[in-house]
Amino acid sequence: MPRLVEIRNLQKTFQHMGKELTVLRGIDLDLDEGEVVAIVGPSGAGKSTFLHILGTLDLPSKGYVKIGGTDITKLGSGALADLRNRSVGFVFQFHHLLPEFTALENVMMPGMIAGKNRRDLERDATKLLEEVGLGKRATHRPGELSGGEQQRVALARALVLSPKLLLADEPTGNLDSATSAAIHDLFFQINKTHGTTVVIVTHNNDLARSMPRVVTLKDGRLDADERRAPVAMPSGASMAGKEPAQEPAKDATKEAGKEASDESVPEASA
Numbered sequence: 001m002p003r004l005v006e007i008r009n010l011q012k013t014f015q016h017m018g019k020e021l022t023v024l025r026g027i028d029l030d031l032d033e034g035e036v037v038a039i040v041g042p043s044g045a046g047k048s049t050f051l052h053i054l055g056t057l058d059l060p061s062k063g064y065v066k067i068g069g070t071d072i073t074k075l076g077s078g079a080l081a082d083l084r085n086r087s088v089g090f091v092f093q094f095h096h097l098l099p100e101f102t103a104l105e106n107v108m109m110p111g112m113i114a115g116k117n118r119r120d121l122e123r124d125a126t127k128l129l130e131e132v133g134l135g136k137r138a139t140h141r142p143g144e145l146s147g148g149e150q151q152r153v154a155l156a157r158a159l160v161l162s163p164k165l166l167l168a169d170e171p172t173g174n175l176d177s178a179t180s181a182a183i184h185d186l187f188f189q190i191n192k193t194h195g196t197t198v199v200i201v202t203h204n205n206d207l208a209r210s211m212p213r214v215v216t217l218k219d220g221r222l223d224a225d226e227r228r229a230p231v232a233m234p235s236g237a238s239m240a241g242k243e244p245a246q247e248p249a250k251d252a253t254k255e256a257g258k259e260a261s262d263e264s265v266p267e268a269s270a
C-alpha cells in the first residue's frame, strides 16, 4: 500500500506558566493507506497531542509530518486548513454536535462550510447516516438521540468530505461497553468500504487487541509498534466482556490497562 503519512523526529514543547513542557520527544512513524491503527499508552503520554498534530490542528515544535507527501510544517494557515478539510476527519470523545440542527444537517455541516452543493451533500450525508445505522434518525436533533447514536452522527460527519485519514480520540470513552463495541465495528466497516486510514486513540483493551497495528506512546516517545494478524471479533455487542478466540501477541495493551493507576506525566521527568 502507498504511504499516506510520514512522521519524522516529531517533537512538541508547550510553554506553560513560563516553563517549557516537552510532551513529544522525537517520534518516527509511517502510516500506509488503508491501515487501521490503535494508539495506546498511559494518561499524559502525549496521545492527544500526537493526534492533534497528525490532524494538522497543531504544529510540531521540531521534525515534520507529511500527509500525502505534503509537509504540513511548510504550509501557511490557509493551505493547512484546506489540507485538513480535504484529508482529515475527526471524532472526539464528546461529539460536539450542534444541538439546534438535525442529525442530517450536522453531517452536512462540514460540506456546507466548504461551500459544497447542498443537494449533493444531502445525498452523501443521507447515505452516510444509513451506513452508520441511523437512516431512520436523520431528522432527529442530538438531544433526541442516545450517546451511541450521537457518536454515530459524529462519525458520519467526519466522513462527509471523504477524508483519507480518520482520527478518533477516545471515541467511546464515554459509552458503555456494548455500545462501544458496536461503534468500534463501525470504524472497521468504514475502513473496509471507504478504504479510509483509521487511527484511534483508545483505552479500550478489547478494541486495541482487535487492531492489526498497535502503537504505544510512553513519556512522549514511541514505546512499541506492533503488527499482528487481526483477531477475529464477533460483531457488535457480543464483543463486550468477551475474550477474543485467539490470544493477542502481548504487551501492546498493557499500557492502556495501566491507565487508571499510571499518572506519570512527561513534566515529572523533564
Ligand SMILES: Nc1ncnc2c1ncn2[C@@H]1O[C@H](COP(=O)(O)OP(=O)(O)O)[C@@H](O)[C@H]1O
Residues within 6 Å of the ligand: 014, 015, 016, 021, 023, 041, 042, 043, 044, 045, 046, 047, 048, 049, 050, 265, 266, 267
Ligand atoms: N496546550 C497545552 N499546553 C500545555 N501543556 C499541554 C497542552 N496540551 C497538553 N499538555 C500536556 O501534555 C501532556 C500530554 O497530554 P496529552 O497529549 O493530552 O496526553 P494523553 O492524551 O496521552 O493523555 C500532559 O502533561 C498535558 O498536561
Ligand SMILES: [Mg+2]
Residues within 6 Å of the ligand: 047, 048, 049, 169
Ligand atoms: Mg488524551
